[in-house]
Amino acid sequence: PFTMVDGGHLMYYLIEWVTGKPVSEGVQEIGFRIGTVILISLMSIAIFNDIMRIT
Numbered sequence: 540p541f542t543m544v545d546g547g548h549l550m551y552y553l554i555e556w557v558t559g560k561p562v563s564e565g566v567q568e569i570g571f572r573i574g575t576v577i578l579i580s581l582m583s584i585a586i587f588n589d590i591m592r593i594t
Contacts, residue, residue: 547570547571547574550570551567551570
């Protein structure tokens with residue numbers, strides 16, 4: 540899931556509801572890191588695309 544501001548908590552709540560037990564902090568940390576990398580990558584692509592259109 541994307542970072543917590545993008546509804547990542549909802550994914551964890553859904554997993555908890557299905558499995559009946561909370562998601563461990565380690566798994567949440569990994570999800571947060573993956574989401575952050577995806578978000579930064581998308582922002583970098585958008586900025587690169589904007590710069591290429593300007594020049």
